[in-house]
Amino acid sequence: MSMSVLQPGLLTSIQDLGRYGYQKHGVIVSGAMDAYSLRTANLLVGNEENEAVLEMTLMGPSLLMKKDTLVAITGGDFSPTLDKKPMPMWRPVYVKAGSVLEFGACRSGCRAYLAVAGGYDIPEVMGSKSTYLRAGIGGYEGRALKEGDELHFRPQAGHAVRFMKRLEKAAGSGSYASTSWYAGRGSIPQETDDIRIRVTRGSQFERFDHTSRHHFFHQPFRVTPQSDRMGYRLTGPVLQLQDPLEMISEGVCLGTVQVPPDGNPIILLADRQTVGGYPSIAQVTAVDIPIIAQMKPGKTFTFQEISVEEAQRLYLDLEKDMEEMKIAIHLRIM
């Protein structure tokens, strides 16, 4: 065994970047809600970006580490401690066998990620390790973690082992040691931030009435408690169609903003269905999905329109930043 679950937390599951290629069979993509934090966590421990990590929600788990391991915690700040001592985030950390990793109150964000060097030893189902909760497949026995679960790690790569040994020396008799440098932390909105979520127009944007289209970009929306991995349900100005619309179900994407007849929009997220039958007013740009994923219920924000060209430029810029971060981390841990 490499790690035991002492307390599972609210919803802790294994996720990678998602299950692609099977949507035509009705199989949802799943994967991390905040892909940016997942990728960063993996890079920090020398893994491939797409490796599976633990995603925790609002209230994190308590874990008994049974093996010396190199770990990284990213995403929301869940006040992580190791043997009761505060543990730093967004950097590689050596943790000693026998220590207890605890996540407490969620101080910022909504989801945190725990990557271990080598990755969790989880079989792939349809090319992915992500947990598909509703179908009960993938991840750890197709479900969220429970008390008493035992997770194995796969062997760490040579460079990760060497890097861990260096940190281990620095730890001395303490139960952990980390680097002084850190990376990332891009996706976590601060409490005081005025959040703007950038969107392109949705397939049925023109079918909404003038007032609704105006309100959509000028009035704040609030995240409701009925928000989960499938979608974020919002309240704000009620959005109405110009004329009744006979919708025929069509493919939907990560970030599609659908408007059911009650006029309250829903942002479709990681566990969205593959097709949808509500009119779509907008499409959240990929680079802003992690910000949505880190918003707790109660948070307010506004939508801001950008062009598809701009959205693609933002996507390419983020990929360039990730590539640079990857190189910078490699130079330090290799």
Place this chain on the structure above:
Amino acid sequence: MNQIMNIDEFPMQMFPLGESAIRIELGTSIHPDIHRRVKRVTDYLDKHPFPGMIECVPAFTSVTVFYNPLQVRKLHIDDPELKDQTCYEIISTIIQRLASRMNDTSSDQPRVVEIPVCYGGEFGPDLNVVAEHNGITPEEVIDIHAGGEYLVYMIGFAPGFPYLGEMSERIATPRRPSPRTSIPEGTVGIAGMQTGIYPISTPGGWQLIGRTPLRLFRPHEHPPSLLQSGDIVKFRSISQEEYESYRGANCR
């Protein structure tokens, strides 16, 4: 933003869905002819994915194609016509170039899949509701349901769940006033003019008329869905004994 061209002498429109997907619209109504166009485009793209394509998802009247903008940019940098275009322009140009080749009719001959169903009893607690609602006997409901041929328009809603063509209105029945909290895998139901099969256990408000021993969702097989878009489904009434022997064979 939209390009129009012809496939099968029908206008094909394209729209961006954010930065990583494009929707190809091939019609505006649920109809077998439009479905065939959807299937031709899907089959072509599945067999000949363009560099940077991730997957495509067929629906009633459209195909949604997912791509990786970074890959699309990198992989088409040497194409003189494409190198100065935006990612979306590159994708729409590629699809336009391919459109003339998407008229392959070889896949038009559908596969027929027989679904054995044990109707009524504990598997179909609402069979009598459907019969009473339509003023016919339960046996007649079974004959009408099993006598139909149903085109699989698409798979969605749940893994392996087929959106089937219209059912006879002689057995059409509204949904239950309040949904059941859990409906077992394999249950066959009716909602209005629609019939369907639940591939995984889920809550639902459909009228339940029977259950199939076949597994519609097979996560460890390829493909993971028993039914595919374009198949024809025929239901066959089986006894409880046959149901049990199917289940036994499935488990081995």
